[in-house]
Amino acid sequence: MKRGKVSTSWFLAWSFFILMGSLIIYIGYRVTLTESSQNRAQIANEATQTVLVGSERAVGDTRIDGSKIISQLQMKDNSISIKKDQVIRDGIMIVLGKDNSMEKHHELKDFPCPVSGNPLRKSGNYYSVSLGSYLFHAGTDYAVAEGAVIRASQGGKVTFSGLDLMLGQKVTLDCGEGWTVTYGGLDNLRVKVGDTIETQEALAQVGIYPGAEGVSDQPQLHYELWHGNEIQGI
Structure with missing residues (x-):
């Protein structure tokens, strides 16, 4: 067991x-x-x-x-x-x-005379009775009716608009490429410095300016054209 x-x-x-x-x-x-x-x-x-x-x-x-x-x-x-x-x-x-x-570049023919009046004097030396000396007249003066509207023969930018002691009221345009145009003997100026003017745009009206030489007892437009430093014949 x-x-x-x-x-x-x-x-x-x-x-x-x-x-x-x-x-x-x-x-x-x-x-x-x-x-x-x-x-x-x-x-x-x-x-x-x-x-x-x-x-x-x-x-x-x-x-x-x-x-x-x-x-x-x-x-x-x-x-x-x-x-x-x-x-x-x-x-x-x-x-x-x-x-x-x-x-197209500007040429002399692109700046035609803005009026058809008779020329009173062209560019050249003229004796000034008031100043007692000769002065160079840089443009051409045209006999125009007083109040005639003067228009830009070529568009450009206004570089001068106001009174000139020699030309009375005048407007100068820079037309580019060295071309400069001056309109003198004016009245009622319609443009100011800095304005851009189109061809045939109204600038002013013809007035009477005293001038320093030549005929000054009748309304006339002074038209002056420069290219660079050279005066251009009209």
């Missing part, structure tokens, strides 16, 4: 140890499996992040290069568009007769 009880006890003890050992082994296996899974997940996550970052960099680089390409294409397209517009504008200007290469 004792031997049977001992055998049973040993059997139970060994069974307990075997069960506990198996349980310990099973628990260890599960822990190892869990840690391995977590490590694999972390590694997979890191790998995914690496791939995403690399992809973003690649995409970013691609976008930069794409922007450069698009910018270059836009520049070329704009250049072509500008050249096309310039060709169209040049064609329109040529059709309208306004091509810069064919632009």
